[in-house]
Amino acid sequence: MKTLKYSKATxxxxxxxxxxxxxxxxxxxxxxxxxxxxxxSPTYLxxxxxxxxxxxMVASASGANGGYSLTKGWESISFLDIIYAxxxxxxxFDCDLNHGPExxxxxxxxxxxxxxxxxxxxxxxxGLIAEMTTT
Amino acid sequence: MKTLKYSKATxxxxxxxxxxxxxxxxxxxxxxxxxxxxxxSPTYLxxxxxxxxxxxMVASASGANGGYSLTKGWESISFLDIIYAxxxxxxxFDCDLNHGPExxxxxxxxxxxxxxxxxxxxxxxxGLIAEMTTT
DNA sequence: ATATTACAGACTCGTAAAGTCTTTTATTAT
DNA sequence: ATAATAAAAGACTTTACGAGTCTGTAATAT
Ligand code: SF4
Ligand code: SF4
Numbered sequence: 630m631k632t633l634k635y636s637k638a639t640x641x642x643x644x645x646x647x648x649x650x651x652x653x654x655x656x657x658x659x660x661x662x663x664x665x666x667x668x669x670s671p672t673y674l675x676x677x678x679x680x681x682x683x684x685x686m687v688a689s690a691s692g693a694n695g696g697y698s699l700t701k702g703w704e705s706i707s708f709l710d711i712i713y714a715x716x717x718x719x720x721x722f723d724c725d726l727n728h729g730p731e732x733x734x735x736x737x738x739x740x741x742x743x744x745x746x747x748x749x750x751x752x753x754x755x756g757l758i759a760e761m762t763t764t
Numbered sequence: 765m766k767t768l769k770y771s772k773a774t775x776x777x778x779x780x781x782x783x784x785x786x787x788x789x790x791x792x793x794x795x796x797x798x799x800x801x802x803x804x805s806p807t808y809l810x811x812x813x814x815x816x817x818x819x820x821m822v823a824s825a826s827g828a829n830g831g832y833s834l835t836k837g838w839e840s841i842s843f844l845d846i847i848y849a850x851x852x853x854x855x856x857f858d859c860d861l862n863h864g865p866e867x868x869x870x871x872x873x874x875x876x877x878x879x880x881x882x883x884x885x886x887x888x889x890x891g892l893i894a895e896m897t898t899t
Numbered sequence: 900a901t902a903t904t905a906c907a908g909a910c911t912c913g914t915a916a917a918g919t920c921t922t923t924t925a926t927t928a929t
Numbered sequence: 930a931t932a933a934t935a936a937a938a939g940a941c942t943t944t945a946c947g948a949g950t951c952t953g954t955a956a957t958a959t
Contacts, residue, residue: 634768
């Protein structure tokens with residue numbers, strides 16, 4: 630099945646965030662540059678970037694010499710933040726007939742999901758870069 | 765996004781397994797009964813059950829008084845086993861251009877996923893029942 | 900022989916991701 | 930002012946696949 634998968638948009642978002650973090654952001658980066666690196670159309674990537682902007686993790690500047698850059702405090706942006714921005718915050722598991730919190734099936738599914746998110750919450754883009762540069 | 769979600773089939777499979785485990789399986793259970801409990805068409809549920817049969821966790825019997833029952837050793841069947849049977853074993857995250865195992869993005873995504881699977885591997889249908897009956 | 904039940908495969912339907920195209924808005928440079 | 934640049938918004942197309950239906954075949958008990 631193809632459902633239990635991250636969307637391509639999430640993949641683009643992660644790579645874009647990494648790219649922005651690496652290009653030490655005195656001057657913003659245009660979507661063209663970001664797009665060609667990932668071999669994706671600029672207009673499509675633009676839509677993804679707008680989501681990140683609305684979540685406050687990316688700043689955008691219109692006009693000449695405009696583009697995108699990370700907002701201050703970006704060092705604390707986690708993988709989970711980025712994933713949430715694209716995929717949304719809803720659970721992997723949901724059943725129509727929701728029989729309250731005493732349901733053990735849901736309990737198992739949700740706690741297992743929480744383990745993954747715990748890890749994703751700790752991993753940051755900044756941490757990734759630190760690991761890259763120390764090797 | 766709707767991609768990062770368990771399929772309905774997985775939901776059906778989990779409930780079916782739980783039902784089979786509860787109806788202490790001297791005689792097999794027909795798909796009709798299993799289907800009406802979950803308000804799903806018998807033919808569709810049949811396809812899901814066939815997957816579970818092929819994975820060896822469910823036994824099927826054709827003909828009159830036939831149906832489905834759990835195979836011996838079912839007590840060790842984990843949530844992850846059932847999920848794998850339906851969703852497949854492939855990772856949540858995959859990128860086309862696969863830059864080997866030194867990629868840190870993949871590493872983060874895969875290890876976080878592994879945390880979830882670790883939990884799902886420990887949780888069994890039998891354990892669920894035990895927890896239900898002791899309360 | 901007949902009823903019952905699982906299995907197999909072709910098929911339809913609906914929805915959402917993925918991507919394109921066009922227009923509008925905002926900002927800078929000249 | 931005006932032109933050039935770049936993001937934002939929105940309508941639109943394409944495509945893929947989950948979800949479900951329908952029909953027929955194979956297996957087994959009475
Ligand atoms: S039993 Fe649990 S998982 Fe199943 S439908 Fe009810 S709440 Fe959902
Ligand atoms: S950098 Fe990592 S995640 Fe990105 S395409 Fe290469 S292997 Fe995949």
